[in-house]
Amino acid sequence: MSPPLLNVNSIEVIYNHVILVLKGVSLQIPEGRIVALLGGNGAGKTTTLRAISNLLEGERGEVTKGTIELRGERIEKLTPAAMVERGVIQVMEGRHCFAHLTIEENLMTGAYTRRDGKASVAQTLEKVYAYFPRLKTRRGSQAAYTSGGEQQMCAIGRALMANPKMVLLDEPSMGLAPQIVEEVFEIVKDLNAKEGTTFLLAEQNTNMALRYADYGYIMESGRIVMDGEAKALRENEDVKEFYLGVGGGDRKSFKDVKSYKRRKRWLA
Numbered sequence: 001m002s003p004p005l006l007n008v009n010s011i012e013v014i015y016n017h018v019i020l021v022l023k024g025v026s027l028q029i030p031e032g033r034i035v036a037l038l039g040g041n042g043a044g045k046t047t048t049l050r051a052i053s054n055l056l057e058g059e060r061g062e063v064t065k066g067t068i069e070l071r072g073e074r075i076e077k078l079t080p081a082a083m084v085e086r087g088v089i090q091v092m093e094g095r096h097c098f099a100h101l102t103i104e105e106n107l108m109t110g111a112y113t114r115r116d117g118k119a120s121v122a123q124t125l126e127k128v129y130a131y132f133p134r135l136k137t138r139r140g141s142q143a144a145y146t147s148g149g150e151q152q153m154c155a156i157g158r159a160l161m162a163n164p165k166m167v168l169l170d171e172p173s174m175g176l177a178p179q180i181v182e183e184v185f186e187i188v189k190d191l192n193a194k195e196g197t198t199f200l201l202a203e204q205n206t207n208m209a210l211r212y213a214d215y216g217y218i219m220e221s222g223r224i225v226m227d228g229e230a231k232a233l234r235e236n237e238d239v240k241e242f243y244l245g246v247g248g249g250d251r252k253s254f255k256d257v258k259s260y261k262r263r264k265r266w267l268a
């Protein structure tokens with residue numbers, strides 16, 4: 001069997017030399033799949049994504065233990081630009097479009113690492129517009145005056161301009177109406193199916209993410225507490241109770257639940 005596209009092996013991340021945030025996180029991301037990284041606010045999702053795309057340094061964070069491999073190559077010490085060259089790109093939480101630039105100018109900033117000439121960049125732009133017809137309509141509008149959904153699409157579209165193999169999407173649903181979230185996720189699914197782009201999708205919106213992902217990892221306090229095929233997670237009683245808001249009870253800690261420990265053996 002071929003190794004996964006991305007292999008995160010027991011990483012520990014520390015901020016400011018003292019704040020231990022990730023306590024041995026392992027993930028495997030096979031090529032061409034959509035993998036969801038789930039968990040509440042502060043669980044460590046963004047930190048995991050930053051560790052993969054090497055964006056920790058600017059946050060005074062550091063991978064202090066473990067390894068991250070892309071197709072078998074160790075990548076923990078690479079720069080974010082070197083990751084983009086290898087086809088791995090992160091779409092940051094909160095969308096981050098350049099407010100004063102137009103949608104098209106924003107998209108074009110995503111092509112800065114391309115060395116394959118104007119014609120193929122123009123081709124990619126047309127492809128992005130084909131996936132995101134809304135962006136085409138709004139191509140001349142300043143990003144500041146577009147909707148939250150359009151800005152999220154613009155942020156994803158900009159990442160696509162680099163021709164990535166793998167996109168790390170940080171909470172694309174945040175602050176968007178359910179209908180718009182669905183529209184964004186449908187496009188992600190489409191890109192995955194037609195272009196073979198691999199996605200790692202960090203989400204608090206468990207319900208939505210598990211409808212579109214193939215596989216999911218659930219994080220709590222810097223650890224993975226459960227993982228499995230998306231379908232199995234959707235049907236798991238504890239996941240339903242804690243993350244899908246089905247069934248009663250307070251949302252305590254997932255890992256305190258005895259039945260979780262018992263079931264984990266079954267799922268393993």
Ligand SMILES: Nc1ncnc2c1ncn2[C@@H]1O[C@H](COP(=O)(O)OP(=O)(O)O)[C@@H](O)[C@H]1O
Nearest residue numbers: 015019021040041042043044045046047048059
């Ligand atoms: N730059 C930083 N410096 C110090 N602590 C941080 C920094 N960024 C995040 N943290 C802490 O790391 C923990 C995990 O945060 P984060 O990875 O953003 O979680 P999530 O994305 O799941 O909400 C939180 O307790 C947060 O306060």
Ligand SMILES: [Mg+2]
Nearest residue numbers: 045046093171
């Ligand atoms: Mg986050």
